[in-house]
Amino acid sequence: MWRAAARGVAPRIKSSTVVKPLQQRCMSSGVPQKKGGKLKWFILLPSAALGGVAAYGEFVDPEVKKLMEENVYSPFQEYVYKPVMDMIAGSGKPAEEEQKPLVKVIPAKPVEKKPEPEKTAVKAAPASPVPAAPAQPQPAGMSAKEREKLDIEQKLQQQREKEKAENTALESKLQELMNVCKTGLQEASEIQNEVISAVKKHAQALQTAMDDKTDILNKEGQWNAVTEAFQKRGVVTDNAKKVMDSLRSEKEKLKAMVEEARNNKSTKSNKILNQAQEAYNTVSSKLNAIESAIAKSESENRGLVKFNDLVEEGKKKFQKELESLMPDVKPGKGKKLSEEELNSLIAHAHRRIEQLQHQLANHLALEKERIQEALEMQRKADESVCDRRIEDEAQKIRNNVDLEKQKWGEEARVQFEVELRQQLARQAAAHSDHLQEVLKVQEQELLQKYERQFNLKFIEERQAFQAEIAGWVARLKGIETAVENRAAAEKIAREAQDLWLACLALNGTIRRGKEEELAWEERLKPLGNEIVAVYDAAGNHPFVNMIVSTIPEKAYVRGVWTEDTLRERFEKVSSVCKKVAAIDECGGTLYKYFISYLQSVFISLRSYDVKNLNDQVDVESMDNFEILANASYWMDRGDFETAVRYMNQLQGEARKVAGDWLKEAKLLLETRQAAFALTAFASASGLGTVF
């Protein structure tokens, strides 16, 4: 490009940098793209996003799900779903569903409450459902029997309460009735007084009206007063009748109620019945008395009334006659009568007087009879009254007797109850005494039995226990001895182990020496410590003592060459010995040495036949070379001892040369032998105990 620029020509642009036109892009897919179509992205993308987040929340991260629930799901449910569902289903359903659980909670109580309030007065109502309802929720957790019992108890209680309710109702009713009767009675007595007074007044008024001649001018007024009194009497009598009727009805009601109560067994024994009965009795007797009093007064005054009636009748007759005689004269009008009329009147009057006198004479004549009749009537009336009274009294007495009977019956019952209780108590006391005695006796018996058995058992147990103990003690002793033996054996074992270890240490030291040094002389380790250790470990064993005493002192002090080092040294020794093999102990001239050297050069040690271990060796016949050959052979084969033996046969200068080596070798062998003996001894003594 720069080159092109330098040339001054427009640069060639690479084809890849060219932006392809729209058409070319479409060509690859084959379909030309629309310019619009963005609306669907507005719907698809958010829903895809929500779905993605929901899936993520569901399967990957619960926190995200919580967030979604808070911010998306619940508002949606509240503001969109529920109103829609409400609209579709109507408002009835969700309210119903809400109310149902409330109804279920209170099934028992209203059922219980219904039978109770039906028959109660004010007091009984609140008491009864309360004990009944709490008893209800219990039955679930008990067995059938207990539930039955509970039911029965409940029923009894209910019955008792019913009775109580009835009784109280009865009582209240009776009380009411009695009160009513009492007030009625009071009223009746008042009214009786009133009636009697009214009747008396009426009679008096009548009397005055008829007999009183002094105040002729006020006759009218008096007769008015009479009529008034009569009216009043009528009113009062009506009143009295009404009152007495009502009282009677009340009394009957009372009686009926008492009878009903007596028949109903639940209220039979209510004390108030007697009271009511008494009240009834009093009321009825008083009522009867009142009635009889009223009747008496009435009957007393009847005569007077009759008399009054007769007089009235006479007057009316007279009036009529007067009218018939003188029709147009109205008395009391104040008009002046003519003379004729007056004469007729007087004549009529005289005639009347004659008639009356005649009648009177008649009456006087029949007076006695009439009196008798009247007396009879009166007697009859009296008799009837008497009968009535007697009946009343009889009724009263009967009632009283009934009442007394009731009372006595109750008292007797109570008495019987008390006596029965006493007897029962006595019986119970006797029974309990008897029981006590019997129990005492039994107790004694049982105690004896128990004591006997107990003692037997106790002795048994004790014996068994002792036997066991003896067994255990023996075992324990056995264990002790075994343990002691074991301990001794272990001690021996340990000692043997110690010895063995010490011997091992000794062997080791003999075998290795001071390993870390390189020079052979410095490998020497004094065996003093190890030998002392062995000596100590063995206690004071004679064998060990003896053997330890055979160990040369040099081993103690200076130490022993190890076999390996001796083997290494042997090479040099052997070669030097070979060089001076032909020289005897006198030494020799240089010439001899030279010849010996020359000889050694031409002789190979391997050319000699090596003697076997078990052959007899003629030491004299072997020359140094043969000896050396044997020794080196056996040394190569590892048989140090044989090699040392052979080397010991060297003669002359060779012997001198190998002298040191031999000494060391001998020392080693000695020490080793002692060590092996000790080890063998240790092994032997420890073998039994180690395993």
Next chain:
Amino acid sequence: MASKRSEDEYGEKVNRAIVDTGVKMATGLVVGGVFSLVLFKRRTWPIAFGVGTGFGMGYSNAENDFQNKNAALLKRLQVDIQLHN
């Protein structure tokens, strides 16, 4: 160097012998040379003489070193005793 091992004695003896002989020969050479120079008018025979003397002395020393005269004497005496007996 202070190895007292018996097998080393031989080696040491040999070393000593050689060294000794060498030293003696060298000394002889030097003395002979000196004698030659000083007394014998640069003739060669004092040097040879000196070297030879030196060698001889060394050899003699070596031989004595190697020999064990006591042992030889004992042996001779033993033999004599044995012969006598």
